Amino acid sequence: MRLLKLITLALSLVLPVAGAWADEEAVPIGDAERGAKVFNQCKGCHQVGAGAENRIGPHLNGVFGRHAGGLDGFAYSKGMQRAASDGMEWDLRRLDAYLENPRALVSGTRMSFRGLKNPADRDDVLAYLRGFSDSPQNIPEAAPTAQHREVDLPPDVLELVGDTAYGEYLSSECKTCHQQDGSDAGIPSITHWPEEDFVVAMHAYKQKLRPHPVMQMMAGRLSDEEIAALAAYFKDPD
Amino acid sequence: MxxxxxxxxxxxxxxxxxxxxxxxxxxxxxxxxxxxxxxxxxxxxxxxxxxxxxxxxxxxxxxxxxxxxxxxxxxxxxxxxxxxxxxxxxxxxxxxxxxxxxxxxxxxxxxxxxxxxxxxxxxxxxxxxxxxxxxxFVDGAVPGWDVSAQNAMPHAYKGGSQTELLKAQIEAMPEGGTYVMVAPPNPFRCPPGPYERISMVAHKLKAENPTAKIIIADPKANFSKQGLFEEGWQKHYSGMITRIGPDFGGENVTVDPAAMTVDIDGEIVKADVCNVIPAQxxxxxxxxxxxxxxxxxxxxxxxxxxxxxxxxxxxxxxxxxxxxxxxxxxxxxxxxxxxxxxxxxxxxxxxFPAKFSNTCWSLINAEDGVKVGATYEATDEKIVKVDGFISQTGEDADLRRATYQESLGWYSGITSDMFG
Known part of the structure; x- marks a missing residue:
């Protein structure tokens, strides 16, 4: 069954490249058949497959490898435009993070979806969507986007209780750019975020999953405890 | 009290x-x-x-x-x-x-x-x-200049009336006139500042006085964001800006505020505007x-x-x-x-432990913003750099525009942080 899925997926993806699916090291993302069912909850906004068009959300043909905000004629949110100008591209890792919690990856996105919390659901729906994108995965020297890299944070990191007083001190560094009153002109608002979203977002910068160089640098030197402290403070900074 | x-x-x-x-x-x-x-x-x-x-x-x-x-x-x-x-x-x-x-x-x-x-x-x-x-300013840093000459040759390196004066002088330049900047040696306030200023002066002159010339006499071999500025000057203000570095005598400068001349390594330049930024x-x-x-x-x-x-x-x-x-x-x-x-x-x-950071945004032309930044921490000896980044040459217009927008956000942020 597993092998069959792999072959089906490979066939649907890389037909033009002879022998490309012979790479036995390739790991399937998930169960594409099951992913088609998971995708039912996305259909209200997104189309995929032959004749797919932009609706409430952009169509998802060729989403793997697409530049964020990259479809002409779709009115993206300011947040997505910012990610686009920062150079974000939809590879497997980012799609997975986005599906898990859209707002944690792209602040201010209009995708009002609470996220697929079950990793298997994400794997499967991504395996399904993968069938509608070109496949650089098995092409020599192309980035191995089909390799699933884990972005989940260990539970102990998510469960850290932040030291609010320390967070307030650390926050003074954030406030040179991000305004206390939550204004978001030019620079996003970071106040009143749910703690977990804040923690995930900061770790996404720290792991260089989110693209912005200033934030990668700022998050890069924060410990897990310091990120938790900031999240605890910014949850209710007033 | x-x-x-x-x-x-x-x-x-x-x-x-x-x-x-x-x-x-x-x-x-x-x-x-x-x-x-x-x-x-x-x-x-x-x-x-x-x-x-x-x-x-x-x-x-x-x-x-x-x-x-x-x-x-x-x-x-x-x-x-x-x-x-x-x-x-x-x-x-x-x-x-x-x-x-x-x-x-x-x-x-x-x-x-x-x-x-x-x-x-x-x-x-x-x-x-x-x-x-x-x-x-260090007394005698630029021979011929002292603060009593700051109306003839403004430094405009403290915000306010000096900035207004410099802008007014640029607006009063004759057609095809010459703007000279005497740049400071290290270390000085705002390392990209003189070069952002050159960009802004060039932007203004290109629109209002396109045959005007800009000369920088610079005692430093290199300067902050040099590759980014030089790329931008070439792209937006080609032929307008000449920088004379120390290899061509850019550190050997004397000014005469009464005559409005600048002596750069023996060559006398008549300046319509002379912006002297002395050592600090x-x-x-x-x-x-x-x-x-x-x-x-x-x-x-x-x-x-x-x-x-x-x-x-x-x-x-x-x-x-x-x-x-x-x-x-x-x-x-x-x-x-x-x-x-x-x-x-x-x-x-x-x-709490000391943590520091810095980011400097500079504007090269309309919506063409660049930035450089780093994080720092304290050691017993000094504050040391931990990590840093800089904008890259050849970035696309969207990214440069976003960087400029970000600098506007930063300005609002830091001034709220300073003044409440």
Whole structure:
């Protein structure tokens, strides 16, 4: 069954490249058949497959490898435009993070979806969507986007209780750019975020999953405890 | 307090805050005097007052009622900002945070008695003194120039009337005229500042006086964001800007403000506008207080305390601290470390490890923004760089536009952080 899925997926993806699916090291993302069912909850906004068009959300043909905000004629949110100008591209890792919690990856996105919390659901729906994108995965020297890299944070990191007083001190560094009153002109608002979203977002910068160089640098030197402290403070900074 | 004719805005607020404040360390409220209301001093005053919730008496001494930020003053020259948009006042620090704002000059520091003397008379006692005076110019740094020549040849390296004067002079240039900048040697305030200014002057001249020329006499072999600026100058202002570095005598400059000429390594240039940015040193009060070594005030990065006197903290451009550039962002970052240390010393509040950061955005042309930045931490020896980044040459227009938009956001953020 597993092998069959792999072959089906490979066939649907890389037909033009002879022998490309012979790479036995390739790991399937998930169960594409099951992913088609998971995708039912996305259909209200997104189309995929032959004749797919932009609706409430952009169509998802060729989403793997697409530049964020990259479809002409779709009115993206300011947040997505910012990610686009920062150079974000939809590879497997980012799609997975986005599906898990859209707002944690792209602040201010209009995708009002609470996220697929079950990793298997994400794997499967991504395996399904993968069938509608070109496949650089098995092409020599192309980035191995089909390799699933884990972005989940260990539970102990998510469960850290932040030291609010320390967070307030650390926050003074954030406030040179991000305004206390939550204004978001030019620079996003970071106040009143749910703690977990804040923690995930900061770790996404720290792991260089989110693209912005200033934030990668700022998050890069924060410990897990310091990120938790900031999240605890910014949850209710007033 | 022995004060004559001093204006204490907001003392009422401070007094009411006192009622709720705990008495700490067995005395009346400990007193902090902050000298200089810029990115370092205003931030320090605000954070100490805000976070001590009235437990510390904070007085900010700043001569001007309206403060013009030096950062973004180049954008005013380039026509991207109104002067009013870079003007700030101290009303909120007084009314919302209970800071005593005194508009006066500090002319003396008695480190034994722990008092500062004001030009208007009187003295203010302190438990901790925070000096954030910015820069002054080194006498004789550019032969022929001293501050009495600053109307003929403006430095425009402190925001306000000098910036206005320089812009007016550029607007009055004859067709095809020559703008000369005498650039400063390291270290100086805002490392990309002179080159952002060149970009803004070029932007203005290209629109208003396209046959005008710009000459930079520069004593430095290299400068901040050099690749980015040179790429932008080539792209937007091709043929307009000539930079004479030290290999061609750019460090051997004499000026004659009466004749409006600049002698660059023996070659006499007639200037229509001459912008002299001399070599710099710590604001004079640091020297008066006796806490400088050479041109700058050495500090311990853990707390921003003077290496000479532990009751004095020094912030921003005036310091010799290590790897951080002299910038408003740096001063603001250092102010928060100092504020935490001052509160911990005076009220026993928690002390936290020093963390610093800096980012400098520069505008090269309309919506063509670039940036450079780094994070820093304190060691016993100095403040050291941890990590950094810089914009890349060849970036697309969307990214440059986003970088510019980000700089506008930063300006709002940092000025709110300084002035409330």
């Amino acid at each position: 022995r004060l004559n004719r001093r204006r204490f805005i907001g003392t009422g607020v401070a007094a009411s805050a006192t009622l709720a404040a705990p008495m700490v360390m067995g005395q009346a409220r400990p007193r902090v005097i902050v000298v200089g209301g810029g990115a370092g001093g205003a931030t320090a005053a605000r954070y100490i007052a805000k976070d001590s919730q009235g437990a510390v008496d904070v007085t900010l001494v700043e001569p001007t009622r309206t403060y013009y930020t030096c950062f973004f003053s180049n954008l005013y020259i380039g026509g991207f900002r109104e002067l009013g948009s870079i003007a700030h006042s101290y009303g909120t620090l007084a009314s919302e945070y209970g800071v005593n704002v005194v508009h006066d000059w500090v002319v003396g520091v008695d480190r034994d008695a722990k008092t500062v003397a004001l030009a208007g008379g009187g003295a203010l006692p302190y438990d901790r003194l925070v000096l954030s005076p910015g820069i002054d 040193k710590a604001g004079r009060i640091c020297e008066i207080a006796g806490i400088t070594e050479g041109n700058w005030a050495p500090v311990d990065g853990h707390t921003m305390q003077s290496r000479v006197d532990e009751n004095i903290h020094v912030l921003g451009d005036a310091t010799n601290q290590g790897d951080m550039p002299k910038s408003g962002f740096s001063a603001n970052s250092q102010a928060k470390v100092a504020a935490t240390a001052v509160r911990a010393a005076l009220t026993g509040s928690r002390a």
